[in-house]
Amino acid sequence: MTNCVETRLRVRYAETDQMGIVYHANYLIWMEVGRVEYCRSAGIVYRELEREEGILLAVVEASCRYLAPALYDEEVIVKTWIAEANPRMLRFGYEMVEVSGGRRLATGETRHVFCNRARKPMKLPERYRAAFGMETRGELTASES
Amino acid sequence: MTNCVETRLRVRYAETDQMGIVYHANYLIWMEVGRVEYCRSAGIVYRELEREEGILLAVVEASCRYLAPALYDEEVIVKTWIAEANPRMLRFGYEMVEVSGGRRLATGETRHVFCNRARKPMKLPERYRAAFGMETRGELTASES
Amino acid sequence: MTNCVETRLRVRYAETDQMGIVYHANYLIWMEVGRVEYCRSAGIVYRELEREEGILLAVVEASCRYLAPALYDEEVIVKTWIAEANPRMLRFGYEMVEVSGGRRLATGETRHVFCNRARKPMKLPERYRAAFGMETRGELTASES
Amino acid sequence: MTNCVETRLRVRYAETDQMGIVYHANYLIWMEVGRVEYCRSAGIVYRELEREEGILLAVVEASCRYLAPALYDEEVIVKTWIAEANPRMLRFGYEMVEVSGGRRLATGETRHVFCNRARKPMKLPERYRAAFGMETRGELTASES
Numbered sequence: 001m002t003n004c005v006e007t008r009l010r011v012r013y014a015e016t017d018q019m020g021i022v023y024h025a026n027y028l029i030w031m032e033v034g035r036v037e038y039c040r041s042a043g044i045v046y047r048e049l050e051r052e053e054g055i056l057l058a059v060v061e062a063s064c065r066y067l068a069p070a071l072y073d074e075e076v077i078v079k080t081w082i083a084e085a086n087p088r089m090l091r092f093g094y095e096m097v098e099v100s101g102g103r104r105l106a107t108g109e110t111r112h113v114f115c116n117r118a119r120k121p122m123k124l125p126e127r128y129r130a131a132f133g134m135e136t137r138g139e140l141t142a143s144e145s
Numbered sequence: 146m147t148n149c150v151e152t153r154l155r156v157r158y159a160e161t162d163q164m165g166i167v168y169h170a171n172y173l174i175w176m177e178v179g180r181v182e183y184c185r186s187a188g189i190v191y192r193e194l195e196r197e198e199g200i201l202l203a204v205v206e207a208s209c210r211y212l213a214p215a216l217y218d219e220e221v222i223v224k225t226w227i228a229e230a231n232p233r234m235l236r237f238g239y240e241m242v243e244v245s246g247g248r249r250l251a252t253g254e255t256r257h258v259f260c261n262r263a264r265k266p267m268k269l270p271e272r273y274r275a276a277f278g279m280e281t282r283g284e285l286t287a288s289e290s
Numbered sequence: 291m292t293n294c295v296e297t298r299l300r301v302r303y304a305e306t307d308q309m310g311i312v313y314h315a316n317y318l319i320w321m322e323v324g325r326v327e328y329c330r331s332a333g334i335v336y337r338e339l340e341r342e343e344g345i346l347l348a349v350v351e352a353s354c355r356y357l358a359p360a361l362y363d364e365e366v367i368v369k370t371w372i373a374e375a376n377p378r379m380l381r382f383g384y385e386m387v388e389v390s391g392g393r394r395l396a397t398g399e400t401r402h403v404f405c406n407r408a409r410k411p412m413k414l415p416e417r418y419r420a421a422f423g424m425e426t427r428g429e430l431t432a433s434e435s
Numbered sequence: 436m437t438n439c440v441e442t443r444l445r446v447r448y449a450e451t452d453q454m455g456i457v458y459h460a461n462y463l464i465w466m467e468v469g470r471v472e473y474c475r476s477a478g479i480v481y482r483e484l485e486r487e488e489g490i491l492l493a494v495v496e497a498s499c500r501y502l503a504p505a506l507y508d509e510e511v512i513v514k515t516w517i518a519e520a521n522p523r524m525l526r527f528g529y530e531m532v533e534v535s536g537g538r539r540l541a542t543g544e545t546r547h548v549f550c551n552r553a554r555k556p557m558k559l560p561e562r563y564r565a566a567f568g569m570e571t572r573g574e575l576t577a578s579e580s
Contacts, residue, residue: 013326014319014460016453018507019264023449024204025173029304032170036303036363047363059169063208069264072453073326073337119164119214158471159315159464161308163362168304174449181448181508192508217308218471218482309554314494315463322460349459353498359554409454409504 004081007037008099011074021069027106028062031094034078035110038092042131054117055124057090061111068103075099085132087123089113149226152182153244156219166214173207176239176253179223183237187276199262200269202235206256213248220244230277232268234258294371297327298389301364311359317396318352321384324368325400328382332421344407345414347380351401358393365389375424377413379403439516442472443534446509456504462541463497466529469513470545473527477566489552490559492525496546503538510534520567522558524548 009030017023039046049055070076077097084091094108114124124132154175162168184191194200215221222242229236239253259269269277299320307313329336339345360366367387374381380402386395404414414422444465452458474481484490505511512532519526529543549559559567 010323012319013322013452014458017448018451018453018455019201019203020453021264024207025170025177025449028170028173029302032303033300045363056164058164059211061208061210062169063206065206066204073335119166155468157464158307158467159313162303163306163308163310165308170304174447177448178445190508218480309491309493311554314497315460315467318460318463346454348454349501351498351500352459353496355496356494409456 004079005034005038005041007034007078007080009033009076009078011070011072011076013072016072019069021071024064024066027064027066027096027108028110030076030078030096031062031064031080031092031108031110034080034094035092037078038080038082039131044128044131049128053125055122055128056115056117056119057112058115058119059110060113062108063110064106064108066106068098068105070096070098070105076105082133083109085134087114087129087134088121090132149224150179150183150186152179152223152225154178154221154223156215156217156221158217161217164214166216169209169211172209172211172241172251172253173255175221175223175241176207176209176225176237176255179225179239180237180255182223183225183227184276189273189276194273198270200267200273201260201262201264202257203260203264204255205258207253208255209251209253211251213243213250215241215243215250221250227278228254230279232259232274232279233266235277294369295324295328295331297324297368297370299323299366299368301360301362301366303362306362309359311361314354314356317354317356317386317398318400320366320368320386321352321354321370321382321398321400324370324384325382327368328370328372329421334418334421339418343415345412345418346405346407346409347402348405348409349400350403352398353400354396354398356396358388358395360386360388360395366395372423373399375422377404377419377424378411380422439514440469440473440476442469442513442515444468444511444513446505446507446511448507451507454504456506459499459501462499462501462531462543463545465511465513465531466497466499466515466527466543466545469515469529470527472513473515473517474566479563479566484563488560490557490563491550491552491554492547493550493554494545495548497543498545499541499543501541503533503540505531505533505540511540517568518544520569522549522564522569523556525567 015022015026036046077099079095081093083093090112092110096105098105113121116122160167160171181191224240226238228238235257237255241250243250258266261267301312305312305316326336369385371383373383382400384398388395403411406412446457450457450461471481512534514530516528518528525547527545531540533540548556551557
């Protein structure tokens with residue numbers, strides 16, 4: 001079980017379209033915002049992972065189901081959790097909810113692979129695995145003993 | 146069987162991110178570009194459908210699989226087709242390919258419902274159905290006779 | 291003299307480009323975020339002004355000077371103030387500063403005219419003028435007496 | 436005198452906002468599109484300048500005057516020219532015009548400095564100067580003789 005991290009944001013005018021609602025591609029950006037805050041709350045500053053370690057979390061799949069439109073200036077909570085994790089891959093789940101009325105706006109998912117600076121797939125180093133809820137060798141040993 | 150419409154675009158600097166590749170949410174915008182050109186080639190100017198008829202094609206689901214990164218200034222072909230169509234719903238399929246090297250960049254899908262100006266679901270008027278490859282009453286009668 | 295309102299935001303990955311810094315057009319979006327919070331702190335919810343009163347604040351001019359690049363995941367303060375105001379027009383000034391190191395990132399300005407729903411220029415109704423620091427008839431009378 | 440290069444684009448749904456017109460920050464992106472095509476027509480592929488030579492054209496100032504709103508699905512011509520050029524700096528001018536009705540949408544300007552990969556200012560190498568309409572040493576000699 002991984003925990004669920006909540007991030008708040010406010011709908012920007014730039015994010016609306018002429019239908020008077022948030023343009024659908026922006027939800028993927030909100031998921032990214034939620035994902036980064038998930039990492040931060042797990043003790044990982046994604047910026048440093050990328051800059052100092054050269055580990056990129058490349059998106060290989062994204063999907064979103066739109067349940068109710070988000071409107072300009074509304075406050076939105078992005079709930080983010082890890083749906084699946086192993087040293088090569090992460091799958092995040094998301095739910096977006098409007099704050100004042102509690103409307104469920106959307107649910108989504110993104111799948112990522114860990115890559116090095118040359119964007120070649122790699123395994124996440126051991127020391128970062130626990131933060132993403134992966135079993136580490138230490139844990140395995142512990143549970144085996 | 147519906148046909149497949151090809152639309153070309155060139156990657157904008159604004160669409161890249163600090164990984165040096167196109168930011169993943171932009172592919173949903175490219176799908177929209179492909180979808181609009183699909184409609185145009187089928188004889189439907191989406192802008193007029195929306196403005197004059199008050200018929201909106203609201204996105205209810207979107208997904209994308211990222212196969213290879215798109216790079217700044219590359220030319221991209223968005224192939225668009227209708228995967229499923231009935232008077233209440235449309236499902237579009239997409240494939241994005243880089244022109245000069247032929248790299249397959251991504252595949253995607255969007256699902257839409259027809260809505261009126263108040264964003265309530267509605268059935269697409271008969272006169273527009275043939276353009277989206279839906280069987281019309283006329284056709285049914287013809288095939289029944 | 292009008293006061294200066296500070297709004298915080300965090301740089302999104304989507305806002306960076308392949309130069310590894312924030313793409314310059316995004317600063318205009320940050321100014322919009324600052325402007326909306328300026329209004330809110332002055333007692334005006336711009337969303338309601340637009341939706342209930344049909345008063346739009348149309349942008350007629352925008353400019354930005356880029357002093358230092360903003361980087362992914364940095365926290366930014368957008369300082370917003372009114373540089374000029376009369377019943378037909380508003381001019382906002384902005385300064386954007388990175389929080390942890392105090393780097394000045396950019397300064398900017400936007401000029402707006404008040405428009406009705408048909409996007410025709412109009413005068414801002416009296417009851418809203420004080421909030422934007424405009425002299426109202428009441429004030430004039432007071433200062434004349 | 437430098438020449439003026441015209442680039443066409445079509446307004447995307449994603450570029451509109453709930454006012455029913457193109458969101459103002461997008462004009463800066465269109466200017467970038469025009470700028471890149473200006474360079475290409477002058478024999479310079481900006482992508483290669485950046486990737487192979489490590490020469491970046493960093494934006495230090497941008498401004499736009501909005502004359503008439505651009506609408507969804509309209510075709511727009513971006514006219515781009517060089518307003519000022521020296522080995523350290525380039526200033527581009529822009530005019531955006533709607534194709535079918537000929538409405539002038541906006542005028543704009545961007546100022547750039549040449550930078551190396553570390554984003555430090557540098558002088559544009561001689562061999563690129565003629566393309567940007569700068570006097571080169573060869574020309575000077577010629578005019579001096």
